[in-house]
Amino acid sequence: MQVVVLSESAVDETVVRILVRALLPRDAEFVEPTIRHRGVDFLLRGGFRSLALATFYQGSADGLACVVDADMTPPHEERNARWSPQSGGLADLQACSDRCRLCYLRRQWAASGLARRPRPKGSPPLRVALGLAVPSIEAWLLAGSQFHVTEAAWRNYAASQKQSYNNLAKQRVFSDLRGIDKKAERAEQRIEAILESAGWQQLQRLFPDGFGAFVRDLQRWR
Numbered sequence: 001m002q003v004v005v006l007s008e009s010a011v012d013e014t015v016v017r018i019l020v021r022a023l024l025p026r027d028a029e030f031v032e033p034t035i036r037h038r039g040v041d042f043l044l045r046g047g048f049r050s051l052a053l054a055t056f057y058q059g060s061a062d063g064l065a066c067v068v069d070a071d072m073t074p075p076h077e078e079r080n081a082r083w084s085p086q087s088g089g090l091a092d093l094q095a096c097s098d099r100c101r102l103c104y105l106r107r108q109w110a111a112s113g114l115a116r117r118p119r120p121k122g123s124p125p126l127r128v129a130l131g132l133a134v135p136s137i138e139a140w141l142l143a144g145s146q147f148h149v150t151e152a153a154w155r156n157y158a159a160s161q162k163q164s165y166n167n168l169a170k171q172r173v174f175s176d177l178r179g180i181d182k183k184a185e186r187a188e189q190r191i192e193a194i195l196e197s198a199g200w201q202q203l204q205r206l207f208p209d210g211f212g213a214f215v216r217d218l219q220r221w222r
Helices: 010-023 040-058 101-112 137-141 151-156 159-174 180-197 200-206 210-219
Strands: 002-006 063-069 127-133
Touching: 002 010, 002 040, 010 063, 010 127, 010 137, 010 180, 010 200, 010 210, 040 063, 040 101, 063 101, 063 210, 101 127, 127 137, 127 210, 137 159, 137 180, 159 180, 180 200, 200 210
Parallel strands: 002 063, 063 127
Antiparallel strands: none
C-alpha cells in the first residue's frame, strides 16, 4: 500500500510514518506528495484539500495520512462530532468546534467530494486518515514519561500553563539539537521506544480523541 504523509514539518512526518506502519495490518510504502508544501497554516487554509486533489488525480498513492498540532486551539472532542472518511459531503459532517483543527481538515476532505469520486484508470478510492496531536507531536513523544500530559488534563490547564508546557515539551524532546535530520532521528527513537514498550494503545489511552480519531480512520483502511 502506498501512502502519502502530511504534517507540519519533516520531523513530524517521520513520527506519523512510523505510526502508520504500526497501525496498518499490511506493509506501507511511503511516497512523496505531488506538491510539496508544509506548515499548519498552509494545511488549514485549503492546502490539505489541494494536496488531496493532487494525490487523487496525479499520484499513485492508495492512502493519505495527515496529522497537525492543536497548539493553543481547542482539543478535538469526538463525542460532539460526526464524521466518516467515506462520507459524501459536508452534509454528513458535524464539527465539534469552530476552532478545532481536526474538524478543519475533515471539512476540507468532505468539501472535496473525493470520498465517492471514481479515480482515474480505475484505481480504488483514495483512503484518508486525519489526526490531531494535543497539544503537539512532542506531547505524544513524551507519553509515559514524567513530563507527559493527557488530553483530559490539557483541557483543564490555564492558558499560561499551556504555553509553558508547549515550550517545555519541545525542550524535553529535542534538548539543544539543531538541524532537521538530528531532530528527526531523535523523534524516531522516541516513538519507536514508546511502541516497543507500551504499543500504540498507550497513545490512544492518553489521547483518545486526537490520536484515537487517527487510529479509527486507519482501521477503516483494512
